[in-house]
Amino acid sequence: MKDIQLRTVSVTRYVTPLREGGSMPAIAEADDGFLYVLKFRGAGQGARSLIAELIGGEIARILGLRVPELVFANLDEAFGRTEPDEEIQDLLKASVGLNMALHYLSGAITFDPTVTTVDSKLASQIVWLDCLLTNMDRTCRNTNMLSWHKELWLIDHGASLYFHHSWQNWEEQAKRPFVLIKDHVLLPWASELEEVDAAFRSILTPDHFQAIVSLIPDAWLEGENVFETKEQHRQAYSKFLEIRLSNSGIFLKEAQHAREIFI
Structure with missing residues (x-):
């Protein structure tokens, strides 16, 4: 069995929130130049939701089902300080460190x-x-x-x-x-x-x-x-x-x- 590995990217730009449910994911750009749907550790059910995302997504991939690439997304402490929306700024502050992100499927x-x-x-x-x-x-x-x-x-x-x-x-x-x-x-x-x-x-x-x-x-x-x-x-x-x-x-x-x- 091949090792299962996930890339780690650093978030460079907060593009737009996806105001769906209580978790408030967002479209964000990373240092590899790609867009991702970013799931925040500081939102909703917190890290448990990210763990479920990781386990569920990778099991699905092993079984041959199509899942966007999952990556660890690092959020720097300085990121989001200029964000005008207080709710989003609080979310970013609570999510410093590793989060989970899925490759954004443009046009899906x-x-x-x-x-x-x-x-x-x-x-x-x-x-x-x-x-x-x-x-x-x-x-x-x-x-x-x-x-x-x-x-x-x-x-x-x-x-x-x-x-x-x-x-x-x-x-x-x-x-x-x-x-x-x-x-x-x-x-x-x-x-x-x-x-x-x-x-x-x-x-x-x-x-x-x-x-x-x-x-x-x-x-x-x-x-x-x-x-x-x-x-x-x-x-x-x-x-x-x-x-x-x-x-x-x-x-x-x-x-x-x-x-x-x-x-």
Whole structure:
């Protein structure tokens, strides 16, 4: 297995806010000359959202799904001092250091299920992924998918892995069905879930999970008193995913049941 590596860029210019939800991401330019959608550590759910973004995005990539390149985005302490908007200035101050950013897909449009159809295999792959990640945020109201160059791209996995907002009985939570899958925008087309389950279980390994969680910066793991060390904290994410993968039949049945009711 190849090592999973993320580039680190430095943010050089705040372009414009994307006032969506409570996290207030922004389009920003980095020192490599590219534009990114910047997710701030000091916003909304903070570092936990960035961890979910990192884990969800890189698992999706391993499974062959299209995800914009993820990078660590460094925000200098001096950045944003001239920003006239006080709310944005406070956000920038609270986000000094490493943040998460996705390569900006210029010209991409929000996926609309009433306009664009998705084949059953791809729909099943995305539904399965979101069951694994317990991603509650891929609904008709907010699909978190983009159409770019006639291909479907997945964005914004920050609402995934919601168990980590309390860490209560997390090992048991790993075995639970994902009941919110009933609201998934692609569920009606996900008719190949069993085939996808077999295929994806043969791809994902504990080594993949270990490689991904090893990327989580120490600064993103601060303020959590459940674990004695940051390494224990990382290993808990990996263990959660291992348990969930080995019990995929549970969330698979839930998705199939929800689909039967929907149809």
